[in-house]
Amino acid sequence: MSAWGGISVVNAIPSGLGSAIAIDMKTKIFIRRCSNFEKKPSSRLVEKILEYFSSRYGLSNLCADVVSDIPMGSGLKSSSSVAVALIKAVKNLNIVEELDVPRLAAELSRLAGVSITGALDDAAAAYYGGVVFTDNTNMKVIRVLDPKLEMSVVILIPRGVSRPPMNVDKLRKYSHLFEEVFSIAIQGDIFRAMTLNGLLIARLMGYSEDVPRKALSMGASAAGVSGNGPATFAVCRAGDEGPIIEFFSRYGEVRVHRFVRVGETP
Ligand SMILES: Nc1ncnc2c1ncn2[C@@H]1O[C@H](COP(=O)(O)OP(=O)(O)OP(=O)(O)O)[C@@H](O)[C@H]1O
Ligand SMILES: O=C(O)C1=C[C@@H](O)[C@@H](O)[C@H](O)C1
The missing domain is CATH 3.30.70.890 (GHMP kinase, C-terminal domain)
Known part of the structure; x- marks a missing residue:
């Protein structure tokens, strides 16, 4: 499954209110069953998300292969894109119901220590596309707009x-x-x-x-x-x-x- 990268409209760290807009950079994640010893997760974030599904839903022995054209550590939302694509991929197995993908991505990103507020704005843009407005303090998506900007x-x-x-x-x-x-x-x-x-x-x-x-x-x-x-x-x-x-x-x-x-x- 895939998710977008993006750029910031409003950084949420200062006030908790954030906005981001999706751009056509993307992350693709392929998940498969594997043995515990086969492969180390490619990052702490991926490891945290797989651990969550293992401990909460008994989905152990999942491996994730990440392919992304979003440069890491640059401000282009690579971590949110990875989190959203991975959670979408697990959701697509149709074993776990009722997943709020952007919110769970934000909660797990914060737990993994890769974001300060959880960056729900970045996760929502990665998931929905368009421009999004969020209240990261209360983990709420306020609005998703199609900007129709060519x-x-x-x-x-x-x-x-x-x-x-x-x-x-x-x-x-x-x-x-x-x-x-x-x-x-x-x-x-x-x-x-x-x-x-x-x-x-x-x-x-x-x-x-x-x-x-x-x-x-x-x-x-x-x-x-x-x-x-x-x-x-x-x-x-x-x-x-x-x-x-x-x-x-x-x-x-x-x-x-x-x-x-x-x-x-x-
Ligand atoms: N392609 C990737 N594959 C695996 N893990 C990734 C990847 N990109 C990001 N991550 C995880 O997310 C962490 C933080 O990434 P990064 O500093 O690039 O955040 P960012 O989302 O680009 O920054 P910003 O929030 O400013 O946009 C990395 O340390 C890593 O754990
Ligand atoms: O770590 C965070 O909480 C954030 C990081 C940046 O991507 C910001 O643009 C985002 O709004 C919040």
Whole structure:
């Protein structure tokens, strides 16, 4: 089974309210029965999720093979995509009923220590596609919208920039600003919100603001840092990517993606 990657509209760490938008990067997971000694899970997250199904539902001896084009540790929602794809794959065995996939993905991501709030926003985008709004503190999906945006998303994975240690207390000091950005997003101005959020995260986490600002001055409709970085995105009209790709290429690997619609199959 598969799930999408995504970029941030509003990072949920400061206020608990989050929003993310799915893009056409994806994770595919194949599960099969295997012996206990055959294979170590490919990560702590995969191990935690398999342990959950084993202890809660007696589904032992499951192995998961993960194939993903989402770079890890970059802010493009790889962990949520893995969690959602794996839980969907188990659900598809038709042994366990009534699974709330995004919520369980968020709860297990938090337990596995790969996310702070559980990142329900990222998990919901990975599951539904489109743009989602969530209350991660109360584990509620508030809204799922089909943005119908035929735009390109140019993504820079910067060379030689690593994610600094998370300073959650520092981010939470600015919760009021992120709540305002969330209200701009939920009222419909997604591009403004993702830009404000992306520039705020760049400033608070010490990433370059100049790179997304330059993309904006070149005509991008939105630009900023996604998730906890360091990936930086710029949204532009399909066909207008050329100059932004050229500019981003000075700093690292560049990929061009598109937004995915609600209900599209990954
Ligand atoms: N392709 C993968 N295969 C197996 N496990 C993965 C994979 N991608 C992510 N993970 C698990 O998720 C953990 C956290 O991943 P990562 O730091 O990439 O989070 P992210 O979701 O990309 O970041 P952000 O939340 O900022 O978008 C990894 O340490 C690993 O346990
Ligand atoms: O760890 C977390 O809880 C989060 C991480 C980032 O992906 C954020 O974008 C997300 O909103 C929350």
